[in-house]
Amino acid sequence: MSNVNAAEARVHGFWSSLREAVMGSHQDFTEGNIGRAIVLLAVPMVLEMCMESLFGVVDVFWVARLGADAITAVGLTETGILLLFVIAIGLSMGATAMVARRIGEKDESAAGLVAVQAIVVGLFIAALTAILGYFFAADLLRVMGGSEDVVKMGTRYTRVILGGSATIFLLFLINAVFRGAGDAVTAMRALWLANIINMCLDPCLIFGIGPFPKMGVTGAAVGTTIGRGIGVLFQLWVLTSGKGRLAVHASQLRVDFAVMARLVRLSLSAMFQFLVQMASWIGMVRIMSSFGSAAVAANTIAIKIIVFAILPSWGMSNAAATLVGQNLGAGKPDRAEKSVWLTGFYNMLFLGGIGLIFIVFAEPVIGMFTSDPAVVPIAVSGLRLLSYGYVSYAYGMVVTAAFNGAGDTFTPTIMNLISFWVCQIPLGWLLAFHTGLGTNGVYVSVLVSDSLLALLAIVWFRRGKWKQTKV
Secondary structure, eight states: OHHHHHHHHHHHHHHHHHHHHHHOOOOOTTSSOHHHHHHHHHHHHHHHHHHHTHHHHHHHHHHGGGOHHHHHHHHHHHHHTHHHHHHHHHHHHHHHHHHHHHHHTTOHHHHHHHHHHHHHHHHHHHHHHHHHHHHHHHHHHHHTTOOHHHHHHHHHHHHHHHHTHHHHHHHHHHHHHHHHTTOHHHHHHHHHHHHHHHHHHHHHHHHTOTTSOOOTHHHHHHHHHHHHHHHHHHHHHHHHHTOSSOOOOGGGOSOOHHHHHHHHHHHHHHHHHHHHHHHHHHHHHHHHHTTOHHHHHHHHHHHHHHHHHHHHHHHHHHHHHHHHHHHHHTTOHHHHHHHHHHHHHHHHHHHHHHHHHHHHTHHHHHHTTOOOTTTHHHHHHHHHHHHTTHHHHHHHHHHHHHHHHTTOOHHHHHHHIIIIIIIIHHHHHHHHHHSSOTHHHHHHHHHHHHHHHHHHHHHHHHHOGGGGOOO
């Protein structure tokens, strides 16, 4: 009976932690059970990641009813502003590392000061983006390959998105501050609110439902910007009202160039990390395009499935980054390291299970997206090959995030350069064109390079130099 009671207690404890994770927690993540801390942080972060990907899906869903030119305008604009997301993500990683370290040190005033500097930097970049976007929106669409019909239809859409880029930056940055403070629930709620507003406004503004004006594709941009803007207002209210785990007071509303310089220094390496990954991805797509449109379509489907399945792992990786930053700040490097290995193990169990499903059921999974006989075999083979690496991806994602959470954004940048530019691109070219593997050569190169990244991350993480990083 004692074993049964113990099992029941564990199940009850898990559901209790899950409920607390969604409703909000005041747990000190530098104390107590590490597994519980991971659940409390990871669950809302996973839900946050899912919400972040929903903006574009909702826009495309409604805009698709306006025709191909409207869809193209949205797609080209999203591709053209990828650099903005790289900058926003890089700044977010720097903000999370610095805030987490200050929270671990129990210096909430300094954490609030970091938050203010992140907001100031984000607003400065957004102001430049808005000015450039207003004057050069049409040129951006032309550079991205849009026809004159697309340019005519989509210029105002692009102008609104770029003009409202402050909402993009602030939504990213303030949520990064909340994550660093361990307030993942508030970050989740901000994106839920923004998405609900966007889902309600998009059809109304696009088609002119009720009292709303009929704005066509521009309505999607207005709805998205308003949704994000309301999400930002909610963030600022929580940040300044003391309702969350971190509060910014009037005394912290100042520019501190020393703190800002440290934030920018950390963020530049983080930005370059993503630029390396982006360039490598573009290189792989370019190699794949040599085999025709069926290969590109197959790759698009396989990658979308992979990315969707990995979204929860990004949440767990963000949880590891927060735990590392806070525990280093609290002077507990061993607890920080244990948090990473345990999060990696949980992530391995999750992704290993997903990978096994994809390997066994690759054909029916791909069949949900296409029945094209030229596309299906390539996509099935690609999904299976990529899924073999899920176990290594699990640890690679978590350990890389741990470096960033510690404030060591330089080491992951070097690992990315080695894995993607030195290994992936040359190996992909060699296997695709000189071994008879064709498109499978591209997938094998991705599998090898991502596994190499995981190996490098684990080896360098075990050396422990990240524990001495100053932020």
